Amino acid sequence: MCVRRCLVGLTFCTCYLASYLTNKYVLSVLKFTYPTLFQGWQTLIGGLLLHVSWKLGWAEINSTSRSDVSMWLPASVLFVGIIYAGSRALSKLAIPVFLTLHNVAEVIICGHQKCFRKEKTSPEKICSTLFLLAAAGCLPFNDPQFDPNGYFWAVIHLFCVGAYKIVQKSRKPNALSDIEQQYLNYMFSVVLLAVASHPTGDLFSVLDFPFLYFYRFHGSCCASGLLGFFLMLSTVKLKNLVAPGQYAAWIFFAKRGKLKSREGNWPEAPSVSL
Known part of the structure; x- marks a missing residue:
């Protein structure tokens, strides 16, 4: 069992x-x-692969009532906000900066538990959330590539993450499994993002994208969809195998592995000249 947990944890981190x-x-x-x-595209690939996994018996998705689906709808809206705002923020911020701001969502969750649910919070958790808030507050003053637009979308992203986790924790036990929740998120996201692609201008603006027909772009998009799906599966598996404290430790380990990345390490974009 210990070996299995380690393999799942390493798969999650990878x-x-x-x-x-x-x-x-x-x-x-x-x-x-x-x-x-x-x-x-990412949610479409994830939804299709999850649907195929369900039909093949590799994932368990039970028929859900309309009330369960309607009750989960606000969380699916927040999920769309998470991935949309996260994409906008990540395009302008370095990964360590983005992850630091992403972690501030824990401050929102802790504040909600303390102020609204009147739950007891340990001094250690309060101190850790305050350190997260202080670290995020210092970032704009020490970021040599400061981009106000990137920070704006990062703030929206972290608020959506915090609100999503609050809604997720407020759900009735056994109402929807993690896989069922993600399946509904995928389906709702595909529909909403497809509808939003026209009013946002993305649908026609993409025709001017210079690397639209380059194999490296196609390969990267396919990899992003597959990796997102396997990340979701490994996350659900890890949460079911280990205690909450161990799960948090694996997340910390995965994030620490990327905090030393630098923008200068990226390969160059392909040339558009023939």
């Missing part, structure tokens, strides 16, 4: 790091800044 690197390459190096299309 998918976590690889997905961020791949997404950052597409967003910042290739400059594919069409979030409705990029995130719509």
Whole structure:
């Protein structure tokens, strides 16, 4: 069992790091800044693979009632906000900066538990959330590549992450499994992002993207979709195998593995000249 947990944890860390690197390459190096299309593609691939896994018996998705689906709808809206705002922020911020701001969502969760649910919070957790808040507050003054637009979308992203986790924890036990929740998120995201691609201008602007027909762009997009799906599966598996404290430790380990990345390490974008 211990070996199995380690393998699942290492798979989670590998998918976590690889997905961020791949997404950052597409967003910042290739400059594919069409979030409705990029995130719509990722959720489409994830939804299709999860649906196939369900039909083959590899994933368990039970028929859910309309009330369960409607009750989960606000969380799916927040999920779209998470991936859309996260894509906009990651395209303009370095990965360590983005992850630091992403972690501030824990401050929102801790504050909600303390102020609204009146739950007891340990002094250690309060101190850790305050350190996260202080670290994020110092970032704009020490970021040599400061981009106000990137920080704006990062703030929206972290608020959506915090609100999503609050809604997720407030759900009735056994109402929807993690896989069922993600399946609904995928389906809702594909529809909403497809509809939003036209009013945002992404649908027609993408025709001017210089690397639209390059194999490196196609390969990176396929990799991002597959990695996102495997990251979701490994995350669910890890949460079911280990205690909450161990799960948090694996997340910390995965994030620490990327905090030393630098923008100068990225490969160059392909040339458009023939």
